[in-house]
Amino acid sequence: MEINEYLDVFIEESKEHIQSLNSHLLELEKKPENIDTVNEIFRSAHTLKGMSATMGFQDLADLTHKMENVLDAVRNHKLQINSDIIDVAFDAVDHLESMVFDIVEGGNGKKDVSNLVAQLNAIEQGESIQGINMKEKESVATRESTRIGSLDQFETTVLQQSVEKDFNNYQVNVQLDEGCLLKAARVYMVFEVLEQLGEVIKSEPIVSELEEEKFENDFTILLISKEDEDTIKQKIMKVSEISQVCISQFDVNQHAVPAQVDEEKDGSDKQLSIQSKEDINNDKNNTKNSQLTSKTIRVNIDRLDALMNLFEELVIDRGRLEQIAGSMKHSELQETVEHMTRISGDLQNIILNMRMVPIDQVFNRFPRMVRQLAKDLNKQMELSIDGAETELDRTVIDEIGDPLVHLIRNAIDHGIETPEERKQKGKPEKGTLKLNAYHSGNHVFIEISDDGAGINKEKVIKKAIGNGVITDEQVATLSDSQIHQLILESGFSTADEISDISGRGVGLDVVKNTIESLGGSIRIKSEYGKGSLFSIQLPLTLSIISVLLVEVKKEKYAIPLSSIIETAIINKNEIMHAHNKQVIDFRGKVVPLISLHDIFEVPSEQEDETFHSIVIIRQGDKMAGLIVDTFIGQKEIVLKSLGNYLTDVFAISGATILGDGQVALILDTNALIK
Template sequence: METDQYLDMFLDESREHLQAVNDHILELEKQPDNIDLVNEIFRSAHTLKGMAATMGFEDIASLTHKMENVLDGIRNYKLKVTTEVIDVIFIAIEYLEDMIESIADGNDGKKDVTELVARLDMIENGKSINSDGNNEGEEVAATLEAQSIAKLELDEFQLEIVQQAKELDIDAYQLTVSLEDECILKGARAYMVFDVLEKSGDVIKTSPAVEDIEDGNFDESFSFIYVSSEPPENLQEQILKVSEVKNVEVVRFVVDNNSPQKEKETIDKVEKKAEMKSNKKTKDDKSEASHHGSKTIRVNLERIDDLLNIFEEVIIDRGRLEVISEEFGNQELTETVEHLGRVTSEMQSLILSMRMVPIEQVFNRFPRMIRGLARDLNKKINLEIIGAETELDRTVIDEIGDPLVHLIRNSIDHGIELPEVREQAGKSEEGHLTLRAYHSGNHVFIEIEDDGAGINRERVQAKAIDKGLISAEEAELLSDDEIANFILSSGFSTADQISDISGRGVGLDVVKSKMEALGGEISIKTEKGKGSIFSIQLPLTLSIIATLLVKVKQETYAIPLSSIIETVLLEDDQILSAHGRKVMDFRGQVVPLVSLAEVFEVPSEEETNEKYHAVVVVKKGEMLTGLIVDSFIGQKEVVLKSLGSYLKDVFAISGATILGDGEVALIIDPNALIK
């Protein structure tokens, strides 16, 4: 079978399944008795194994098969979840991730997994469950399997039913129901037992035969094989409600699997299993699967980019049509252009949303990394993720992963203290690390906050003075946060020795450079003994933005609406002076004023003596600035075009756009003007 055409789909789905395994394993470590989590992990591993085998990637199929065996042992209560099991599965995930990325790079995805497979074999064969645990279902199965209950024999057809149920995460049990000695109507009681269980599963085989059980032709007990997604303790509880039932023994039915399982499955069989699985789901799950599965397709990102580029031309032409309709004054033309405007606005939102992905795609990689670092450093760290659903442009998502990794490693290594040090400082042993993401205007903010020791002002200040970044006199005038931001300077480090994990300050200039290259910024807030917050501000990188067009002399500029608080008209006597700068009183707050004509050195042919000054009040965080312009033109949706590599560093200009009359207007970056 030619598999090249399915490669992209295989890579995408493999990454999704590995991420699902990663997330569920982290949860399983906290809830080792949660068999539902084990079933979820098993399902992902099983699917990945089938896909890899079909595509011919034998090393991936072999490794996932061994993982599957260990997980099967856990969910059948033969093994229990230990730190060793979690560690080995994490190593297996890392191996699989490496192999998947190798395939994505055009290689064969081969990797020496012999040692890891051997470790999984040891776990599979050498670990037995300890039935002293607290999980009730675990106790039921473990205790009853130890009893001498004769195992019912199944024919080939019945075994196939059990195997298929197992692949759908539906368990098979052997139940033995004992009635009271004085029970007279044994057949009626047996019928009531089967009636109770009918809603929760299916009976595969009985002993004695069904006819004998219904006629009461058995001693005090009868047995049967039953497939159900219900936990064993629930089955016991349901049956014991039937009167004159003395005892119920539940044993998980395990199929002897001496024959090697086929690694490569035909497409027909895979489709048959998928159809069975969908039929077995509950109505709610089926509805949700139908909604998400049948109406979702994978689209190459380049196609969306091409669509967006074409649509940008439509926006420019729409602006041109609006100008023409105003000139002609034709009612029908005006109405048609207005309708076109509404439709294109909806199209714009739709196309841009197609490029947006939740930031959890980046955040999801961190819990496992933090777990490993905490163990390596003998620290206790609780990770909290807030706002993982926050959406960001795909191109930005692909670039911010490594900088965030560096900042997180920094916080864990040098921010959060050792448990004993924290106790001496009156803190809890467990350090708290928060990853937070949220939208604000046309930007996304990402914060890495720790409750560690904070950044030592004295050491950073001494180093900054030593490197000649500031003088001792200037340093005394700066706040702790301003001093802390020096660690973002090139080559700046206060570490006594270089750590293989990180060194606070080592490489942070690279993080800063990366953020600036993405059109973002990074800042630091710190409090000694309390912790630090590294805050990253990133643009959404939307190509079509809503702006306010303003006139400065003969030039037209566009200011993004997301940054604008208000527009005001000031008289001459309302423009004040403070510390040699022009300011205004904005509702009791002193706001600095910046003249765009002066900033951009806009030439003027004649002097104007206007009585009023038009001011656009813009905001960045908590800081406000008033931009002085000549006049307001009005709101307009414009296409943001890059100025190209030769003009990429123009101060306070983020791009340009073509207006409806063919004029080119520069788009202002208000953040650069707010200081």
Template sequence: MDVSQYLEIFIEETKEHLQAMNDQILILEKEPDNADCINEIFRAAHSLKGMAGTMGFKSMQHLTHTMEDVFSEVRNGKIKVTAEMIDILFQGMDELQGFLDNVINTSDEGTPSNEKLPDILGAFIAAAESGDAPAPAPAEKKEEAPKKGKKGGKKAAAAAAAEEAPAEDTKEESAEGQPKYKELKLAEHEQKAAEKAVSEGKNVFGATVHIAESCVLKAARAFLVFKNLEPLGDVIKSSPDAQDIEDDKFDFEFSILIITSESLDKIKEAIMNVSEIESCEIGEIDVPKTEGAGEEAEHTEAAKENKPAAQEAAQGAPAKAAQKPAAAKPVVSRSVRVDIEKLDNLMNSVSELIIAKNGLVSISATESNLSNQQGFNEQMEYLERITTELHQSVMKVRMVPIESVVNKFPRMIRDLSKKLDKKMELYMTGEDTELDRTVVDEIGDPLQHLLRNSADHGLEKNEDRIAAGKEEVGSIFLNAYQEGNNVVIEVRDDGAGINFEKVKKKAIEKGQITEEQAEGLSEKEVIDLLFKPGFSTADQITDVSGRGVGLDVVKTKIEALGGDIEAHSKRGEGSQFIIRLPLTLAIIQALMVKLGEEKYAIPLGSIETIEDIPRKDIMFVQQKEVINLRGNVIPLVNLDNLLDVPKDSGPSESVTVVIVKKGNKLAGLVVDSLIGQLEIVIKSIGKYINNSKMISGATILGDGEIALILDVNALL
């Protein structure tokens, strides 16, 4: 066994800590005196350091250690948070992110891209010590380095002192009663093993190990304790048992019995060599002849001196843990963290499914025909309810909040603000909106692109904003919310808006349209031009955007996810991009309709109402059929004609119209008859058939027949 099995946990938790630190540093930048915030960062840095140490990622450990030191000084009021420091800290964060990416891809942290970072950070501490303002680091770095090393040791001692307090508590606590290991009861075979060991002249030691409460990967720590003990002797018993320890089912302490020929001190050293072990009580166990006698057994109590864990951390003990996996391959499987409650629901549904199946089996086994039919129907209804529940549970399991994606944006906007020298602020709402995991994974890049666009093209320069009578600080909004079966994500800015004339000019230059065409374009058509490949209106190509690979890529990506994007803009007031994404991907509720002899499915999510319209109420506007429905004039789409359905019956008295919605546009789809609502599984019709996008897929009905799914967005 090696630590690689903890790699996944490490990666997940490191991500969380990095995100937390990023968020907090952002807050800190605005409120340099926020003590909660400083504490939060300190804790995150501390945990990161410990975790990196356990996993043997030394550069990462080193960097986080220095960061922790800086925050410790900040916390003690020795140094003040400065803009310069924040910048360096962010560089540090990027570096850590780089390490993490390397770990994800190769299970190794890789080499630091900026080795001076820890030193630069160290310079802050050194400066604080000498009472100076933080010195520009690179110049003094060399002489600071040794100083920093000294300081580092001092810090460790300080941290150790801080941690001694809780250690003391546990000591007192355990002094009251007996150390936990003495309460261990030996099972018969263990008893025998112990007796045998004693007769062979070996020692039987008991130990209770306390792990620091700040420890995040306590199972990993415990595991390392076991690993360190392995070469020294046989652990015959542990409480809780080894499996529970591995599964993290214990509270910061566990007890073991070990048979060994080594000395007590050696065992103790092996245990204490693991970092974040706060203390350990160890003593000899007198192996009793009978089971009950164990408690009165005498022993040498050598465990009272607590060694602070932090000191151990500095000794490089974690290096022992650093067994690198031989192959450097990507180590992360795509995973979803699932609320245990969701899994319970899933399990319940599955149990019910089995019951329903058994019900059907028993019905098919009985002979009588009449009661059979009724029982069968009941079971079918039951089954239907369960499958619906099951579907929902599984969907819920797959849903994750978009938080994980949008969290990185405040930091990005901050960096952009500095880079572009524009003042701007990002306001986010609805981070808890949930989407399918696959969609969440994919949506990050398009959103990032839109935000960059807003920052770069959307918002004006500071002085232009003041001249236009706007607030100097530009605002970018990122709002997410659920709307029916869709999730809507809006990216909005209060900048200059899209310059339609400029877009037209660019399009003409690029030969995408002619001048005459440009004259007649509506605003909406101009916006559509923006989504054409190779279009960029930025006059200068910047780092941020303007290379012309842009909105078309965003659009393609979102359409690939089954969503769509639209844009609105008002000159001088800003622009808005609206992304609509389907909640689910594979299974949807649909209305089944009939056209001639063919069956089609219309996704329920896009249906507003269903109307029966007398044929005489159909009017013509510009040779197009429309109906007037409660004050709304709605165009009709004759699906028969559109889909070339072979028809034999003549026109009837009235028509059935399914009113569908796309954005704020309504349309009425004329169908021959309705079949009903059905939960359908979406299947692809393959890539070879070219169907002008009106058909988004197909589904298989109960009798094996195929029904095609209409893509309402493409029909309108």
């Protein structure tokens, strides 16, 4: 059997089973007497074991086998579920997930799980695991904390050459504080420091796992530098929430991989598909059941991307045909083009729906995260999830996970109070965190709300003035909503003052930037002492969007319809001036005007026009009026990037090709309003 042929399927199904283990363990913790839940966990572990053994990932198979033994004892009433068993089971699932991600990164899925196996064995035999948890766990952590794995040939060569050029090779182990919440942010700051002192060659765990916080409280970095150990240590210790830094000289010769390596070749083939008669029968039944109930197939996302790219070209040609048919006024051609337009419209909906995935793929990791954070912070927490079936484009789903994680962590750490504080305020000791998603028009809304401490406006204002975000004079003009939005500004990302304003705003500017890069927005509502609500608005898809085409002299621009309130033609006499800016009175509100002539420096002759065409746009609670020459009309266009050579072009988010072959630039309304 060609293993690589089935690797992608193995990885995807393993992720699904791991998620199933997580969600069912959470259910079991709430209802430990529910044997049906135990059976579901057993089935997932059993299937994962069989798949892993067949693919040759023996460490994965062995660990799931040990889990299976414990679960079998529970469902046969030989063991009773308690918090210790749940904690060890969650640890086992974390290790399984880590091994799967190692396979995704091209590794062999190997991991030292001896301590975990010892705990599972102790549970199965009815022994206490406390000694293992305290003593042996510490020794395992110590043993792993100073370990850098084998080096490849390139890494070995770089390290050897650095020694020849009088550089030092250091192994730097960094220990984070217990309960550190923004671990990924701390890792990033440490890497920033080290990259100023030398060159980072390797990390353990790998960078992707560090970014996703798939590690305990320590990580190790291999560094080439001419600085001494004390200097490096002092620089790292300036990063907050670092408890310890251990630096040692790294001997490259002890870690280099021999040229010819054939990892455990002999004997491994014999282990690929060893299953008991009972296992084989179970697998046959599972296969039969899945064939009866499943009407879905797995399609690689790259194929869907390729299909979308081809359809985007079809949309461009469709626009060209519509234009030609309109100019020729040929009845049969027009009828054919109209039919093609209807068919391609249906095809567009089908392709977009194929790319849609439930937001549950993001939401399903939060219950486990909330449980662990509540436990670490000694808080009582109840997570409520609604609208998990709401669908979003895959490209949006891939990007929205990290901002949501950040907002949820923020709510738990700095929003929800401790049981004692809540009791003093007359609140239930158990805090509530709600996650809600729903469709509205061409957008999806995601809401994260808590019944915690809320946002202290006075502290927000004080900090905003101190950081130069606003002035004393501006304070009186700000509404409550505008004050709450201030915590999303970059001036609030001050790590040294995390305790200020309940920690709200630490890194929230990154959340805001990520959401806005997806064409979305974020709004905040809060009542001090009662809680907060963060509302995120996102487009359903990023590939094909509806726009209003406008013309400025001979240049065409596309304005996303989702940002437009309405269009208007105003008399020049209606334009007023305030703070050296042109403004108009729009339905009782003062709206600033922005001339696209001036913004994009469009060459034109001076004309004394009596009337102006205006497009009123909105972003959050801010509005602006764009002055254009002509309204062309509404179109569905294909969003194309400007490429690597035209990055960070002000107020332009991309381009599109029109039916006549002309290129229209797509306006970034967020940048224009700012």
